[in-house]
Amino acid sequence: MDIQEVLQWTDEQVFVKTEKHLDSLQRCILEEVWQGEKYPKIAKKCNRSEDHIKQVARKLWKLLSEILEEDIKQSNVRSILETKALSNIYNNNGSQIVGYINSHINICGEKRQDAEEAKQRSPNPPDSPQNKSQSPIIDLTDAPELPYFYDRTSELSTLKQWILQAHTRLITVYGLSGIGKSAIALKLIEQTQTEFDYIIWLSLTNTPTLSTLQTELKQFFGRSPQPPLPTIIDYFRTSRCLVILDDVHNIFSSGQLAGQYLAGYEDYGKFFKQIATSSHQSCLILLSWEKPR
Ligand SMILES: Nc1ncnc2c1ncn2[C@@H]1O[C@H](COP(=O)(O)OP(=O)(O)O)[C@@H](O)[C@H]1O
Ligand SMILES: [Mg+2]
Structure with a gap:
């Protein structure tokens, strides 16, 4: 699965639970972490301070942990999202409206x-x-x-x-x-x-x-x-x-x-x-x- 598919699936899960979509900074963090980038580089790429990126990322991992009922961190977010998205898209546990x-x-x-x-x-x-x-x-x-x-x-x-x-x-x-x-x-x-x-x-x-x-x-x-x-x-x-x-x-x-x-x-x-x-x-x-x- 590529990052865009996983991002879209993740966004749907977030939207179902919070009625809010992922914002552009959250998406940017996810994309960069996906590619194995560390916070200092992500900060530069997303044009924000490293502290800010860390803070947003921490909140994002917490949100995803709650929604997906897994302990999500920078180190495991890719493997967890990939596994969950794959099994949900292919096994029918997706959002309610798109069955x-x-x-x-x-x-x-x-x-x-x-x-x-x-x-x-x-x-x-x-x-x-x-x-x-x-x-x-x-x-x-x-x-x-x-x-x-x-x-x-x-x-x-x-x-x-x-x-x-x-x-x-x-x-x-x-x-x-x-x-x-x-x-x-x-x-x-x-x-x-x-x-x-x-x-x-x-x-x-x-x-x-x-x-x-x-x-x-x-x-x-x-x-x-x-x-x-x-x-x-x-x-x-x-x-x-x-x-x-x-x-x-x-x-x-x-x-x-x-x-x-x-x-x-x-x-x-x-x-x-x-x-x-x-x-x-x-x-x-x-x-x-x-x-x-
Ligand atoms: N995304 C939407 N935007 C505007 N109106 C909507 C939307 N979804 C549903 N509605 C309205 O809500 C009502 C019920 O929607 P409908 O599509 O008929 O539901 P269902 O087919 O699931 O029974 C309809 O009047 C419909 O026009
Ligand atoms: Mg109908």
Whole structure:
């Protein structure tokens, strides 16, 4: 992991606990200590007195110790942060709003694509409608309105990094009702729409069967002048699709372990798994109160 990823993760943890982001001096100290620099050199680099740097660093180690429940010092901060960030990003204990990358952990056991594979992937494959038209086909009929939006900067940048750079295929954003899952997804669409050929928002409020949902998706993809394709995954392979499924908790049964599918809806689990494990260039985002199994 590089320092920027760890810094971002650390900043999220600090923000969740304190509602404040790391300031520029704290970030500078972390970056320099990361590279093995000592306080006198950090003081020069950050343009502050050595005493001031020591004082800020001491407070920072104390804050991080409390948040991460470890005894953090200058000598061990790098190894602790690296270990914690890695295990949290890859094992689903991250902040509440950006739930997890489902595609490479417990359920699917799939790894995130490495940078080389992602780089090799053409941003505009020959069949992609994006080569013919610059604007994506968007259907937000099912989406709520978002009159204004504030904050969530770090969560948004995490999502953008996962989708645009790591090419993560399946993401779950989960949390309590009203916490802002739909809001962040709408903002994400606004900020990433030029990267996709198709964007659609579908709500599972009326508990559509998987086959109904797939029919709706095919009808939507059929708006393109391209010849129709047999399956959703074919569209995911040949085009860059962003599909948001909202209110996914409606297909889970209540009074059971979280994320258990309702009777007759188990095939959704297979569908999500297929999206997570097949090779394609699209992203499915699930918004839910609970993590799917
Ligand atoms: N970051 C935000 N900025 C502005 N309004 C927000 C933000 N997050 C949530 N809201 C507002 O709070 C309400 C609940 O958010 P919503 O995204 O619908 O929650 P959820 O989808 O988690 O149930 C909505 O009215 C929404 O517009
Ligand atoms: Mg919502």
